[in-house]
Amino acid sequence: MNLSSLKPASGSVKTKKRLGRGHGSGMGGTSTRGHKGAQSRSGYSQKSHFEGGQMPLQRRVPKFGFKNINRVEYKALNLDSIQALVEKTNATVIDIEVLYNNGLVSKTDLVKILSRGELKVAVELKAHAFSKAAAEAIEKAGGKAVTL
Template identity: 70%
Template sequence: MYLNSLKPAEGSVKNRKRLGRGTGSGRGGTSTRGHKGAKSRSGYSQKGGFEGGQMPLQRRVPKYGFKNFNRVEFKAINLDVVQSLAEATNETVLNFDFFKAHGLVSKNDKVKILGRGEINKAVEVHAHAFSKTAISSIETAGGKTVAI
């Protein structure tokens, strides 16, 4: 094998189309652009979403809904989860760092304790928000709720 005998693989290299080089080339005259019209002219570019003068989709479909940018998103933790964690770890104070350490929340999340399930252990729960049922369940079990 010599350097002068090297060739690319069969079918891997194609010749580019030479447009507008006479009728004998098969691509002369209109250079495959068809006859007349904006698309045949040099410098033509179509705006995104343009549908040839037909009312475009983004204007046909009505605007819908409303996004409240002041909304506060909470990460929900139910009482049954709090109960199982309290039993498993024998902790009496469950705060944000505790929930983060057990993979329930991320560092920028806000925590809300919800009332699904039962709690029968007296624990002190620190969270950003509580539902009414969660507060009553925790306090009837002898625990305490602290809003942070």
Template identity: 70%
Template sequence: MYLHSLQPAEGAVKSRKRLGRGTGSGRGGTSTRGHKGAKSRSGYSQKSGFEGGQMPLQRRVPKFGFKNINRVEYKAINLDVLQSLAESTGETVLNFDFFKAHGLVSKSNKVKILGRGELNKAVEVHAHAFSQTATSIIEKAGGKIVAI
């Protein structure tokens, strides 16, 4: 086998339609565009969503509310989860890599620690945000909070 002898498999390559090459080709004359009208002319392009003058879908469907483009979404982790992780692993520093390793967050998430549950172990918690109750409970248990 040589490079110059390579060719595609049988039926793998189709030849393109040659439009406007005489009536004998079967695609001469109007070149499959039909007769007259805007669609038969060169340069024709329809606006996306145009439905022939009928009220288009994006105007028929009601819309309400708004999406705040500045919204920051956090992945919430509660103190009871931190307590169980700290007990099972014996770790005292709970940071983003630790949460990621235990499947609580993915690399694009931001972490917020919330105050549900108890914490009776002194741990150092690294996260993007903390609720007030979580902050007070962590510090009361002798732990430390570090904002990323």
């Protein structure tokens, strides 16, 4: 095998339609564009979302609410998942890097610790936010909740 003998798999490449090359080609005359009207002319471009004059979808569907551009999205992690992580890794300090290395969060996530489950060991937890109940539970177990 060499570079000059390479070719695509059979049936994977179709020949392009040759429009406007006479009646014998089957694509002559109007070149598959139908008769007259803007769509048959060169330079025609339809507006995106145009539905032929019928009321377009984006105007038919009702709108409500708003998107707060200042919203801060947190990745929620519960104490039971932290407990499972501690049992697996025996770590005493858990920060974003430890959570990332164990696949619990992605690099860009902001992390908030929530209070579902129970923490049985003293651990220093570093996260972007804590719920009140989670912070109390961490300190009750003898650990520390450090806000980044």
